[in-house]
Amino acid sequence: ETGVTQTPRHLVMGMTNKKSLKCEQHLGHNAMYWYKQSAKKPLELMFVYNFKEQTENNSVPSRFSPECPNSSHLFLHLHTLQPEDSALYLCASSQPWDRGQVEQYFGPGTRLTVT
C-alpha cells in the first residue's frame, strides 16, 4: 500500500458512456498526477495539479476532463471515449513541485477497457 488509492480498479465502458475515475491520497501531498499507460508504450503524463491548480495538460483530448476539488482527491471524468483510450490509468502524488522532492507515489491504477 502506497497511501494512494484508486477506484474503480477495473472499468469497461461503451463509447457513449460517461464515467469517472477517482484517486485519493493519504500522504499529505499537494501535487497529484494522472498518467496513462498503454501496452508497450512508456508512461504518458496527462495532467498535473499543484495545490489544486492544474499546471500541466499534455495535449490531452477534451474527452478526458480532470477535477481536483482538494489536495487529497483527484478525478478523471471520461465521456465519448475511443477504443484506443483503453489503458491503465495511474494516479500519483508527491510533495509540491517547488520543494524539490519529486518522488511520486502511485496508486494501483484503473484498468479501462472501451468497447
Add this chain to the structure above:
Amino acid sequence: EDKVVQSPLSLVVHEGDTVTLNCSYEVTNFRSLLWYKQEKKAPTFLFMLTSSGIEKKSGRLSSILDKKELFSILNITATQTGDSAIYLCAVFPRTGAGKSTFGDGTTLTVKP
C-alpha cells in the same frame, strides 16, 4: 523534445547474477532522475538522483548518475526471482511543475 532511452529493453538472468540497467537522457534544464520498479501493477519508487557521482544504495540495489555523460545506471546484485519486474527510468526538468518523461522500461526476468 525531452527523451529518455533505456537499455536493454529486456534481460533474462539466473538467480545470483548481477545486472546493470542503463538509462540515458536528453532533457532541457534537468532536475532529477528517478528509478521505479513496476511489477504487475503500479510503479514503486526506488531512487531519486540529482547529483553526479553520488551512489544511492538500498539493499542489493544501487544507482548512480553521470550528469556530464547524461546517463544513469541501476545495479542489482545477487538477483532473486522477486526482482523480476519492469524497471522504469524517468527524468524531471527544472521547469514546469511535474512534467516528467519516462523511458520504455527494461523488463528483467530472473530465473531460479
